[in-house]
Every structure is written in structure tokens, then in C-alpha cells.
Amino acid sequence: MIELQHTTKIHDESRQGEALDMLPTGKSKGRKLYIESYGCQMNFSDSEIVASILLDNGFETTKDYKEADVVFINTCSIRENAEQRVRNRLKEFESAKAKNPGLVVGVLGCMAERLKSKFLEEEKLVDVVVGPDAYRDLPNLIDKVDDGNKAVNVLLSREETYADISPVRLNSNGISAFISIMRGCDNMCSFCVVPFTRGRERSRDCHSVVKEAQDLFNAGYREVTLLGQNVDSYKYTKPVAEDETQGQMINFAQLLAMVAEVSPELRVRFSTSHPKDITDEVLYTMSRYENICKYIHLPVQSGSSRVLELMNRTYDRQWYMDRVNAIRRIIPTCGISTDVITGFCTETEEEHQETLSMMDYVKYDFAYMFAYSERPGTLAAKRYEDDVPEDVKKRRLTEVVNKQQEHSLYRLQNFVGKVQKVLIEGFSKRSDQDYCGRNDQNSMVVFPIDERFKPGQYVHVLAERCTSATLIGRIVE
Known part of the structure; x- marks a missing residue:
């Protein structure tokens, strides 16, 4: 998701x-x-x-x-x-x-x-x-x-990727854009409707992805986000007639490098990674290119191995922790965000506590948090009873939200007193006297306007203080 x-x-x-x-x-x-x-x-x-x-x-x-x-x-x-x-x-x-x-x-x-x-x-x-x-x-x-x-x-396709269509950028700031690199999903997470609504996984021609990134850069964009339900599953095999690399299979790590090489001035982000598939090769590629942002969205969903099995996530608690350890080892400055579902079918209080302890272990920068909502047609709806009372789901969700607020503040406080490289996205929502933009780790940074710099330019900002959601600072040389 x-x-x-x-x-x-x-x-x-x-x-x-x-x-x-x-x-x-x-x-x-x-x-x-x-x-x-x-x-x-x-x-x-x-x-x-x-x-x-x-x-x-x-x-x-x-x-x-x-x-x-x-x-x-x-x-x-x-x-x-x-x-x-x-x-x-x-x-x-x-x-x-x-x-x-x-x-x-x-x-x-x-x-x-x-x-x-x-x-x-x-x-x-x-x-x-x-x-x-x-x-x-x-x-x-x-x-x-x-x-x-x-x-x-409503027919689903095994081939359609819209690779030949140049998207019209909607609500665009002219600086950041999405590039869809694949469609559909082959993972059958029991809570999720995506495989049924978006069909099987298909990857776009890598050349069309790179061309779209190059065209965006030429048009003045300075950040692209590569999109897929599970970007780590990206794989494109070059047709036999192409060149001496005929038949070569391009994986996500290689595509990431190809897009990063469009220009060192083009920031590259991606979403979403699946814990079962994210590889050390991807992590080393991220560490090698300064313009690949050091930020990974890595949905955990639950901290309990038993619940993860019911969710058909195909990894357990230890596997997830090992992947987090690899991220911390290879990219020490990497920000990590996640998805959490509370009150999944049969989840016990002890298993909820395992989710909270996982959050303590990782200390996520951001989180997207939900109480379980049964979706018709999913494997969970067919196999399991939605038996956790709504008031329990909501109470557990509140505990998860409160925990995440603590961790978000903790992560932002670690940036205070340090200089952040920020791509100016535009004016702050709260003041036309301030600019805003994101650092490498996807944290929002707000700072007073300096007439020497405009949206679309990179600046260095000294983070002087923070709220639980935002870094606040000033431009430095």
C-alpha cells in the first residue's frame, strides 16, 4: 500500500x-x-x-x-x-x-x-x-x-503500463513529480484489495522511465518520486533486438541508479518498499548516489509474527528487524517511515504490545496509522472474523499514534543544530514570509525567505528548533 x-x-x-x-x-x-x-x-x-x-x-x-x-x-x-x-x-x-x-x-x-x-x-x-x-x-x-x-x-490487463503517455502534471509546483515505474501487485496481503483492483504486477520499460525523468529535469523539475505498489519487485527485461545488452534484466537497484544519473541536481525518491524484497543492493545504490534521498517507506503493519502470518506479509518480526538493521548499517542517516494496522483479526493485547515495542526499536520518522477496516473480497474477509471490538481498535490506535508522536519529535530533535540540504518547494502554508522544503529524510523544513533563492533551488538550512512535525531554521552559506 x-x-x-x-x-x-x-x-x-x-x-x-x-x-x-x-x-x-x-x-x-x-x-x-x-x-x-x-x-x-x-x-x-x-x-x-x-x-x-x-x-x-x-x-x-x-x-x-x-x-x-x-x-x-x-x-x-x-x-x-x-x-x-x-x-x-x-x-x-x-x-x-x-x-x-x-x-x-x-x-x-x-x-x-x-x-x-x-x-x-x-x-x-x-x-x-x-x-x-x-x-x-x-x-x-x-x-x-x-x-x-x-x-x-473495468477489464484488468497484464501488459498495460501507459509507458508511452506523457502525464499532464496536475496541481504541480513545477518542482516535484511522480513517475509510475510499475502497476499492479502480486503480493496477496490478506487485508488488501489492491491485487483485485489493480491486477497483476507489470514493470515499465526502463528507458521510458529514464526519459520521463530527463524530460522533467529539462522542464525545471528537481525531484522525482518513483512509484510502485512494491518498487523492489521492479524487473524489466530488455527486448532481444535492443543492443549488446539484449535480454538483460534490469532490477530496481539498477533503475534507481539510471534515474539518479540523469543529473546530480535531480533528487530521487521512491515508494513503497516491501520488507520481504528490499535488498542490500538497493541500500548500497542509495548510499552511493548523493542525490538519492536517504529515506525509505517500509511498512511493518504489525510487530507480531503471528499477526504478520495472518496478514500474509511473508516475513516475520525478526526478518523485519534485520532489514532495519541493514538500513542503519549501510545508510546510517536514513529516515524510515511505516504503516501500522491496529486491531487486525484475532490480535491480542500482547501482540499489540509487540507492535509498540517494534516502534520503540525502530523509532520511525513518520507513520501512517489505521484501525483495521475489513474490505469485501479480500482474503481476510473470506477467512477471518473481524473480532476485535471497535473501541479496542481505537484505543490501540490512540496508543500507536501517541507513541509515534514521541518518536517523530525524537527524530526531528536529532536534526536541531545541524545543517540540512533543502530543496525549496514554495511558500510555507502558514506564512508567505517563509519558504518550505524537505530534507533528505523527507522532514519538512520551514525558514525565512531569502531573496537570493527561489523555489526549485537547493539551500542549506541550519535547523534551530522543531515542533513534532516540522524543523524551523534559517539559510546559511
Whole structure:
């Protein structure tokens, strides 16, 4: 599971919906497109692909759904309350449709296949439902709706990677961008819907990834995040006809190096790593390149080996600790974040304490923390009873959140008094007198504006103090 990595240390269960901003228009037919995205980084990346496909087919874009002719909501199925938010939002769009009967409303992404009949037939909230592998079919599906029909394409693909499509950067600061390097997931974690909603794992052509990174750098971007449900599983075999390296298999460590070599001025991040797959080769590659950020998102989910087995995570407590030890040994300055689920099926109080002790062992920089939410169709829903009472789940979650607040503050306090290399991302949310940006370890840094420097430039900032979420300092030479 990929979760958006913000600087706040306590995270909502999915990112709030974000609309695309005004973008350069393609061959305009006068029809306006509005996309709203929820959930993980992959969904936001997919929305950029959708925008590119439809701009090439003559659409313009708007950031106000009341002005739109076509409204899409890109959905997330990771947690139950994310689905409820989407449903509530669709009812708002339904009101807009009452005023504009020609408005086309569609659902994209992870909720599409599972809830298509509900949306189309029972609740009649949408006109078109499209799964993550069918975005190329959108122009045709919109035409069907224009002819008075409902339209659905939720077929999953074993080949589709959208490698040939240049994403339109939505809500972009012009500095940081996502690059999807693979799609789908072959891990069958018992709590997770992703293998069913996004299909089997497929890796993009490594050359297309490097070209996208180079194009972004040439356009002024200075940071890319390589995305995959499990980036460590990336593998691309060069076709036989390519060159003397024909048939060579490129793994994630090699791809990481290829992207890092685009320019030493291009920062490289990635998400998400799976504890069963992250290799020493990846860690040594990170240590070798100064522009590969020293930060790894390594979801633990639980500190109990028995619960991890029920989750089908395919590693145990000791394996996870060994991987953390390898990170600390090879990259001593590396930041580590995680995902934690409290109250999974049959979890005992002792096993919850094991999770807390794992958190004490690692002292994560950030964490994404959730009470277990049973998802229909998952292995856990079929095999196990969701038997931990809600009040117990919430109490355990509160203990995990409190523990993480302590550790986040501890990690940030270790930066105080030290100089951080920061890529300026823009103005601080709280003051237009301050800039903000992230250090190598993905911690947010806020500092007074210096007119010599602009967003997109690197600066050195002396961290003078911190809150539990932010480093505060000033630019130094």
C-alpha cells in the first residue's frame, strides 16, 4: 500500500480529494474536464495520465466542477471511510447534474470494478465506470454516454503500463513529480484489495522511465518520486533486438541508479518498499548516489509474527528487524517511515504490545496509522472474523499514534543544530514570509525567505528548533 507522504505525523486514512488546476489546453472542443483524486500517490499519478489522454482528445480543463461538462472522481478502496467520502461527493455532483442534465459523471480507479453495479444501477450516481487499466478507452466511453448509454470498462490487463503517455502534471509546483515505474501487485496481503483492483504486477520499460525523468529535469523539475505498489519487485527485461545488452534484466537497484544519473541536481525518491524484497543492493545504490534521498517507506503493519502470518506479509518480526538493521548499517542517516494496522483479526493485547515495542526499536520518522477496516473480497474477509471490538481498535490506535508522536519529535530533535540540504518547494502554508522544503529524510523544513533563492533551488538550512512535525531554521552559506 502506498500512502501519501506528508510532513504531519498523524495521517488521515486517505488523502482528501484534490481537483486538478488549470492546465494548458489541447485541441479544444469546448468541453471542460474536472478530475478529483483520492487516496494514494498512484491514484494522483493515474489522474495525470487520464488528463493527458483527454487533452489529446480535445478537452479543456477546469478546477471548478460547476463549470465542467465531464466530472471524474478517481477513487480509493483502501479504507471504508474513503469509500464513504467518495459516495458523499458523488451525491454533490448529482445535484450539479440536476442543473446541467448533459453533465457526464464518472468513477475511475480502485472502486470501479467492485462497486460498478451499485454506482450505475442501484444508486444511479454515475454514467461511466472505468478501471485503472482502461483509461485509453475513456474517449470512446464518453461518446457512448453522449449517445444516451451507460458505459463500463473495468477489464484488468497484464501488459498495460501507459509507458508511452506523457502525464499532464496536475496541481504541480513545477518542482516535484511522480513517475509510475510499475502497476499492479502480486503480493496477496490478506487485508488488501489492491491485487483485485489493480491486477497483476507489470514493470515499465526502463528507458521510458529514464526519459520521463530527463524530460522533467529539462522542464525545471528537481525531484522525482518513483512509484510502485512494491518498487523492489521492479524487473524489466530488455527486448532481444535492443543492443549488446539484449535480454538483460534490469532490477530496481539498477533503475534507481539510471534515474539518479540523469543529473546530480535531480533528487530521487521512491515508494513503497516491501520488507520481504528490499535488498542490500538497493541500500548500497542509495548510499552511493548523493542525490538519492536517504529515506525509505517500509511498512511493518504489525510487530507480531503471528499477526504478520495472518496478514500474509511473508516475513516475520525478526526478518523485519534485520532489514532495519541493514538500513542503519549501510545508510546510517536514513529516515524510515511505516504503516501500522491496529486491531487486525484475532490480535491480542500482547501482540499489540509487540507492535509498540517494534516502534520503540525502530523509532520511525513518520507513520501512517489505521484501525483495521475489513474490505469485501479480500482474503481476510473470506477467512477471518473481524473480532476485535471497535473501541479496542481505537484505543490501540490512540496508543500507536501517541507513541509515534514521541518518536517523530525524537527524530526531528536529532536534526536541531545541524545543517540540512533543502530543496525549496514554495511558500510555507502558514506564512508567505517563509519558504518550505524537505530534507533528505523527507522532514519538512520551514525558514525565512531569502531573496537570493527561489523555489526549485537547493539551500542549506541550519535547523534551530522543531515542533513534532516540522524543523524551523534559517539559510546559511
